[in-house]
Amino acid sequence: MLAEQRRHQIMLELQRTGQARTTQLAENFGVSEVTIRSDLEILDAKKLLIKTHGGAIALPASSPAAAFEERMNRNFDAKRRIAQMAARQIIDNQSIVFDSGSTLLQVAMQMPPVSNVVVATTAMNIAQHLMYRPGLDVHMIGGRVFPSTVSTIVSDSDKAVGGLVAHQAFLSAHAIDHAFDVVDVSEDIARTKRNLVRMARRVILVADSSKWDIGASSKAFSLSRVDLIITDTGMPHGIRSRLDKLGVEVRYV
């Protein structure tokens, strides 16, 4: 086995388990520990791993906070344009519902100055971004806190905000499956989205093109229930032509 190939195998092992021991590697590859150490030294110099006493560990994994940043940065440009368009839908004297998610946080941050607007949201980060703004009344929708999205899970929307009927609801999607249903990873989240949809007369969905044609376990609501879809043009061609026939207003940014 070539030295280069052996190093590649070491990297694979590290990606699988997050760590590798010098002793183990030497035994597996049938070479001396000194050889393995020199491999690790070379890979460390290339910043591909971190050499430690006894072996090596993978590069520092991203923290929860960093993971959210990462999600935020994925498709960032499309999300920003989508958010800009969405934020323009908000006008004075309206009540609005915000779902959680990185795209909707963008929408909140790009919201123009308004007056006499009521915002209800399940997302703590959105609430915290909006609460200082003048002309805005922010309502946090209560429920069990879901860590990965920093938002609440709503069991009963009617109780949650005292029967508020909003003019518009802004929803995001974890994924949109082949049957044009907005789907998510858990029934809890799906139910929350259903409740949010029911709270508003007009439903706006923001979804960048990476969300299309992906399955997930729990259906939240059908695209036909949506009044306006804001997305970008990067989706597969077949999807787009079907979407245009659906009878729902779609804006591409």
Add this chain to the structure above:
Amino acid sequence: MLAEQRRHQIMLELQRTGQARTTQLAENFGVSEVTIRSDLEILDAKKLLIKTHGGAIALPASSPAAAFEERMNRNFDAKRRIAQMAARQIIDNQSIVFDSGSTLLQVAMQMPPVSNVVVATTAMNIAQHLMYRPGLDVHMIGGRVFPSTVSTIVSDSDKAVGGLVAHQAFLSAHAIDHAFDVVDVSEDIARTKRNLVRMARRVILVADSSKWDIGASSKAFSLSRVDLIITDTGMPHGIRSRLDKLGVEVRYV
């Protein structure tokens, strides 16, 4: 497991919960406590955490807002001690209500590891601190968001958490007036505190000595409704003797 990886795991644990105990870590990793202590010493030297008696705590948040808040925070030491005592009241298999406020955020941060505990709170910062902790179910109590305390104002507690009856409620006070009523700056906040008090069978009030004998516009509830008061000894002498005659358990830290 490699030593370096173990240290990284310690850092992750600290980022999640804000603290870590030597005993717990030694048990989790299957190494001696001496080893953990040496790990903590090394990480402390790198300024990645602060080693303390019994374990380590995360570095204080360095955001401008947090720093400002901390600098403005008078009586920080007393609050920390009060919080420590309060956190010890929390045991497994309980449901707990948290009011908002800097002292109660401290309580949340100093909460020991627990299992099967349900926490309901109006404070977003408390919810965000607790949501990653294992053994905890965090419920955000919905309502209008009040910027200065980063918390919600509850109009109707029964609706807010589906009629949850908690074992204990931890309340803070903006001020306590001459008639031994907990008072606050607005009727909205006072009503919220009243609602939180009604939600629990046992009410614990945390209040450092600077809160005593100050008036405010809106009465929240009377001290006689409280089951346990945790405070420090810096209050005027006359207050203290009256307090001891009130028939409410008081602990001084």
Add this chain to the structure above:
DNA sequence: TCAATATTTCGATTCCTTTCGTTTTGATCT
């Protein structure tokens, strides 16, 4: 042969544990 690669050897270093005497902490009792 030359250069890259791998191995062996060996003293130095790191890691981890056990032991032991000291300090801190929290609870109880005046």
Add this chain to the structure above:
DNA sequence: AGATCAAAACGAAAGGAATCGAAATATTGA
């Protein structure tokens, strides 16, 4: 409030096992 006591946590030291780096040596392939 102050004193007291036991449990928990601590630091320092010592020793053993694993690992390391460096240098000399052996192997491999053009």
